[in-house]
Amino acid sequence: MKIAKFMVTMLGAAAMTGCCCNECDDKECEAQACSKEQTVIENIMTRRSVRDYKEEPVCREQMEKILECGIYAPSAMNSQGWAVRVVDAPDFIDGVTAIAKEKMPQMCEQPGFRNFFRNAPTVAFIAVPDESYSGEFDSGLLAQNMMLSAWSMGIGSCCLGSVIPVMNSEEAKPYLERLKLPEGYHLQVAIAFGYPAGENPEAPARDYSKAYYIE
Ligand SMILES: Cc1cc2nc3c(=O)[nH]c(=O)nc-3n(C[C@H](O)[C@H](O)[C@H](O)COP(=O)(O)O)c2cc1C
Known part of the structure; x- marks a missing residue:
C-alpha cells in the first residue's frame, strides 16, 4: 500500500x-x-506553510521550546552541525525588507505585503558548516522538528529559501554580520514563525507515486 x-x-x-x-x-x-x-x-x-501572520512576535518562551525541539533532531554522528539565530527585532526585519524591495520591487505589490519574510514577525535563520557531508540533511531535520513543534503550539511557519540570496548580498552584509554565525558557516534557509492570521491553507497536492514498497 x-x-x-x-x-x-x-x-x-x-x-x-x-x-x-x-x-x-x-x-x-x-x-x-x-x-x-x-x-x-x-x-x-x-501542518501547512503559513504566509499570513498576526503582527505580534512569537512569545520567547514558546520559541525556546521550539529551539529545543530543533536541537533534539537527529544529526550525523550527533554532529549538530547547525547554527540557529532567531530574530524578532523589527529594525532587522524591516531593514532586510527594504533591501529586498530594491531587488524585487514586484514582491511588495502583493496584497497585504508587510515584510519580506511572508509577513512573519519572528524569523529563524539556519546556517550549516561549509564543509560537511550531512549539514543540509541535519539542518532539514532540525527545521522540520522546529516547524512541527511550533504547529503543535498553534504557531505557523514557512521555510524560506528565497531569503538566502538577499541575506548574502552586499547590501545585507550588516544584517548577516548581526547573526554572528560561526566561522566557516553559511546560511542554508530561513524559517518564518508567527501566529496564523487566517485559515489554515489547503495542502498542495502530493504525488503518492514517489514512495512505495518493493516486494
Ligand atoms: C527548502 C524550502 C524552501 C522553501 N522556500 C520557500 C520560499 O522561499 N517561499 C515560500 O513561500 N515558500 C517556500 N517553501 C515552502 C514550500 O513552498 C511548501 O513547503 C510546499 O509548497 C508544500 O506546502 P506545505 O508546506 O503547506 O505542505 C520552501 C520549502 C522548503 C522545504
Missing part, C-alpha cells in the same frame, strides 16, 4: 475504532499509545 495512503487509512481507522496498531493487552496503555499516535500524525498531516 502506498505510504501516504496508508497513513490516511490509519488515521481513519483510529478515529473509528479508537485504536489501530498496538498489540498490547493493557487497554489503558493501548489507548494512550493510540492517542499519542493520532496526535503526532494529525500534527504532521495538518
